[in-house]
Amino acid sequence: MTQTLTDQRYSFILDANQDIQNYWIRANLNVGEAGYNNGINSAILRYSGVDNAEPKSSVSSGVLPLNETDLVPxxxxxxxxxxxxxxxxxxxxxxxLYVGLSWTYDLFVAQCVKLSS
Structure with missing residues (x-):
């Protein structure tokens, strides 16, 4: 399990090199109902040609930090x-600027200025 925090977005390539069967994809959120009972916060990854059944895998207890320096484009x-x-x-x-419960953003185009040395 890898922890991805708010506003972190990543694209990835899934190397489907495991045994041909069904697998759980799980994502516990920071807010809302936690856990995976009755399929909440879950999805099923199915290999082509596999029976339409729920996966038999169990929930991982470990959390691996996402180390951005290990990411490769x-x-x-x-x-x-x-x-x-x-x-x-x-x-x-x-x-x-943080106002109340919201962030506001102002975008300005900057001018390049040559600095004296």
Missing amino acids: LENLGAPGFPEQGGVDYSLTLNM
């Missing part, structure tokens, strides 16, 4: 821009 496009002062492709500033 499918294609490494490199960082945008040039590795020099002012080499950014598009500069912007994102200001965030």
